[in-house]
Amino acid sequence: MASILQARSFMLIAYAMMFTFMGEPTAAVVTFRPSKWSLAHATFYGDETASETMGGACGYGNLFKNGYGTDTVALSSTLFNNGYACGSCFQIKCYQASACYKNVAYTTVTATNLCPPNWSKPSNNGGWCNPPRVHFDMAKPAFMKIAQWKAGIVPVMYRRVPCQRKGGVRFSFQGNGYWLLVYVMNVGGGGDISSMMVKGSRTGWIKMSHNWGASYQAFATLGGQALSFRITSYTTKETIIAWNVVPSNWNVGLTYSTSTNFH
Numbered sequence: 001m002a003s004i005l006q007a008r009s010f011m012l013i014a015y016a017m018m019f020t021f022m023g024e025p026t027a028a029v030v031t032f033r034p035s036k037w038s039l040a041h042a043t044f045y046g047d048e049t050a051s052e053t054m055g056g057a058c059g060y061g062n063l064f065k066n067g068y069g070t071d072t073v074a075l076s077s078t079l080f081n082n083g084y085a086c087g088s089c090f091q092i093k094c095y096q097a098s099a100c101y102k103n104v105a106y107t108t109v110t111a112t113n114l115c116p117p118n119w120s121k122p123s124n125n126g127g128w129c130n131p132p133r134v135h136f137d138m139a140k141p142a143f144m145k146i147a148q149w150k151a152g153i154v155p156v157m158y159r160r161v162p163c164q165r166k167g168g169v170r171f172s173f174q175g176n177g178y179w180l181l182v183y184v185m186n187v188g189g190g191g192d193i194s195s196m197m198v199k200g201s202r203t204g205w206i207k208m209s210h211n212w213g214a215s216y217q218a219f220a221t222l223g224g225q226a227l228s229f230r231i232t233s234y235t236t237k238e239t240i241i242a243w244n245v246v247p248s249n250w251n252v253g254l255t256y257s258t259s260t261n262f263h
Ligand SMILES: *[C@@H]1O[C@H](CO)[C@@H](O)[C@H](O)[C@H]1NC(C)=O
Pocket: 118, 119, 120, 121
């Protein structure tokens, strides 16, 4: 709920409607400003190697290989929004605690994981991620940029910001010729995805359903066909189309890149 309210508070600036470039429809130019700073708390998980942050609940797998590195965070379920918040970016600054590093304005992290509730602990003493708490469980190297790790937990100010990504959106494939499961990675702008469609060279547009984290699925016979994707940003509602981003000899276990991204 909080993230929906938060999404509403973004100042959307649409200064162009749909326009056409070389016959291919491209996205409307939509961008958003950072949200207002709000108060929350942050802890960390894993160690300095951040190995425990790999394989998180967004499905990004190896975060080094997939470009997210150690500037990542697990969100409490209040923020996680059943995975729809995967890929969104936050600036986090330590706030009025002796453990805060004074010369650090903030650090920027990407949501790659869920911090699950633990109802056997009170939400003000260990159950930091229990709803309705807004909480950031940061990768330890990210936490160590803003505060002394020995503090364990610090008050923070945070805000949603646009994600800066190098290159285009990437599609990582699982499934088979009859069930396609796609992990959407390296998403710029809002960083998040609200819906997705796939089109085979011999099909029309097929709506994909949200599976888990940042993955979408289609139960359709798509083997041996070149594929296009249509993805819509959760935050900005912008839609982009990656035409024939996947060749007809596609295979599961592979990742396909487009030059297109959100702003
Ligand atoms: C929840 O907290 C209890 C009590 O500290 C602990 O024993 C348990 O391992 C925790 N569960 C999870 C899933 O972390």
